[in-house]
Structure formats: C-alpha cells, structure tokens
Amino acid sequence: MQKTIAFFVLLIFLINACDNIPDSVVDPMEEELSASISVPAQLIYDGSDKELKVKASFSSSKNIKDTWFTVKYYDGSYNVASKVFMNDKGQDGDFLPDDNTYTGSINLTKEDPRGIYDVEIFLITDSDVIKKVSVSRVNFKNYEENIAPIISDLSAPDTIVVQSPKSIILLSLKASDQNGLPDIQSVYFTSTRPDGTSSGNKIYMNDAGKDGDYNAGDGIYSLIIEVTPSNQKGTYRFDFNAEDRSGAKSNLISHNIVLK
Template sequence: MNFRIKSFISIFIISSFFISCEKEFDTVIDTQKPSYQVVSVSPKDSVIFNVNDSSLVVSIQFTQSSIINSVIAEIIDPAGKNYLGETLPLFDNGKSVNGDQSANDKIFSNKMFMKSNSLNGKYDLKFYTSDNTSPQKLVAWSTFKYRNGQSNTAPEISNALVEPDTVEVTNTINILTSLVVNDQNGLNDIDEVFFIVYRPDGTTSGNKVFLFDDGNLTLNGDQTAGDGIYSRIISVNQSNAKGTYRFEFQAIDRGGLISNIINYAVLIQ
C-alpha cells in the first residue's frame, strides 16, 4: 500500500554547534564560543497550575555575565504560538518582582503567569542573549510540561468520511478524508487527529496519516479553519494493492487521552 500523501516538507538547517550539558536542559547553542557558557535553565520539568500562586519563574544561569547586555526568553505553547505574545526580558537585579533572588549572581530571571485555561502539554523555552561582540542570538532551548489542573475529558470523533470510498484505479486519483472532532476542553486541547491504514491482507505500517483543521483547501481539502472538521487529501494509483482497506480514525488530546475509534472501509479496484 502506497497511498501518496499531499504535503510539503521543509528542512531548516542552522549552522551552529549543539552541545549537551548533562541533561540540565535540552539544547545549548553556541555559534561563536563566547567567554560565557550556559550552566542551567528553569523550568525544565513538569509545572502544575497553582490557584494560590500562578507565577512561574523563568531563569537561565551563566558561568559569567560581564559582557552580556541583555537576556530574553520566548515561550512557545503546545499549539506553536507565542504564549505571551512577546518576549520576556530576564534580569539579574535581585528584585522579587522579577523572581530574581540575588543581584549579579549570573542568574537572569523573570516571572510569567500561567492560567487555569492555558493549554496542557509541552512548552518550549528559547533563551537569547546579546553581548559586546554579537547581536541577539539563541543560546539555549528547553521544554517543560504544563498541567492546568482542570478535569480533562477525552475527545470524541464522528462523521468520518472517505470520498470516494470505492475507486477503480486507472490513474492517480485523489481521495478526501474528513472527520468531526469535539472536545469538552476546547479544540485547542486537540493534539492529533489521524487515521491508520490497514491493507486488504490486514497488515499495516502503523504510520499515522494526520488530518488538519487549517482551512487549507488546496493542500488538505479543509474548507474552514477551526470548525472542528479535520481533513486530508490522499492519492492512490495503480501500484496500490486491490481489495478492501480499513481506515482507522482516532484523535488524541494534549493530556494524552484517546478518543473513540471509527473504522471506515475503502475499496480499491
């Protein structure tokens, strides 16, 4: 089975050295070997919403900081959006309002605030510095997992569609697949919507074919972004084995809860 998925893959290459630092954080990026190095970053583990104090201290420690002019952090939420809508300046000023314990201790900090309706899942932290020798550059990249404390319910899927679901293959034919997804925690809580294809002989590669609710009609066949209808266009041709395929549809939320399963039969002749 060789369903061809219509998609574009971009590869971005950054000419930097990536140096592991004893698992204190995920990645340190050092392009010019400056006189300072990253010692640790925070947070780097799990964070749970606290109704009494929703502040979260973001910090980064250096071996020395005499030539550092500024430090900022960018927080990317599980949906890939800038959580604050801007960067977060970090300070080594010893002020409690910034969550910095001691001035000039080479630890730069600031507070941000999480919310009870902030997305569950993995948040990316990107740390940037500017110094006397270079403009702003990325020096460390870390992640933490967030739980908003709200009760989480599994997503529900319905109205699975494969159109057409019976095709006589004489050349390449496009097939539209779609699915309606609901989640009591909101569509932002949806992490993955996909199907797995089982061949006529019952075997499968196990690969997930992801559906999208992005309004990209040309690429994915999705008409309206954010309406809960997830779509994907695939194609079949003469190389596909003839017989009845089974498409197994499912969705997973950011808390890891799994939806019901819908199976859909597709006949390739």
C-alpha cells in the same frame, strides 16, 4: 663586505618587525558571559492561571542587546510562547534596574495541556550574534478533569474510480476536546485492504494548514492520500481515532471506500 652583511641583517629585522605590528583597528573579543538561571521546576494549575517567571542573571550585560525565552511542549508538538522578551529595567516583574538580571513571565492556563515544557533562554549580542543560554524543564500539572477527545463530521468518498497515473483522496474530520484543542496529541487512521490484511501503521492527519488541511488550528484534521492502478481493487476499511496527551482515546469512526 661586513657593512653589506650588516645592512641585510638590519633589513630582515625591520621586515619581520613590520609583520608583527597590529592593525590600527582590531575588533574587541566579546566578553564570555556566565549566567545563573531561575525557572520553576513545577507549576500546578488549581483553578487560576499560573505565572511562569523566568530569570537570567549574567556576570555582565556589557555586550547584551536583548534577551528572550521560548516555551514549548518537550516534544515540540505544542507551542506556548515563541518569543517572550526579558528586561532589566526594574519593571514587569524585574526588581532592580541595571543589575544584570533579566526577567520575563507568561501565564499557563487550564487550556495548556499538562506535561513537561522546555523553557529556552536566548540572547543577542551587540554584534548580532544569537546564543542559546540555557534549556530548563517545567512540569505543568493541570488538575482539570481529563476528558477524552471526540471526533465527528468525517468527510471521505464512498467510491473511487482509480485513474492513471494516480487518483487523489481527501480525508478530513473534526476533533474536539473539552480540555482544549492543545490537549489533542494526534488524529490518525489505520486501513484494512480488501483481502483483510493491514500493516496496522497509524497514518497521522494534520491541523497545520498543509497536506490538504485548509486552516491551521481550527480542529479540522485532514490528509491527502494517493492511490494508483497498482492498488488492490475492492473495499478498504478506514478506522479513525484521536488521542490526547494523557493517552485517552476518542470514539472510533469506521468508513469503507471502494476502489474500482
């Protein structure tokens, strides 16, 4: 009887021991990295392009496959660079090869609007995991004289005979800015109903190649609007305007559309 009990105790011990034996292949844990980031807090355009140099120094580069950074206006409305690769090869602005410091750069020019830009640094590990390393902000001071945008060449119907269930109106106009198209913050209109009332809300047009706009980035802003038989009949006034990133407003274009 004692031998039988001893046997079962030994068997239970062996089973538990086998449960604790690790697999023969275990994926190594990726090393946690610490990073020191160098991004200028301010750049000033004074007649020549300004280099935006970005550095990221890591505690180790053992598991780093690649690094890059992006630069965009803080509100996401303007993109300078979507993917600038950094290197640790002692070239293209990098001082020493294989010192765990990655470097990359781009130029900001007079065409880039003044204001705050976000610089985001990313890396991808050997196991193809993408990580955002940091976000820094750069104040770009462009001392080119600010000139208000100009709008022109409005395309809009004079009269619409409203059909059921709805009728489509395509509105488009040209916007230009001597400080460059990227300096245009928005193009919009407000409308006034036949009874003289208006919500005052700005309706934004786009130059993104959607919602009636044919070609993105060509300075032609467009929008499709819909009207139904329930809309008031009569004369609507549309007031078009544009605004740049410094708050300067364009000339005003007003246009009447009669709904029948």
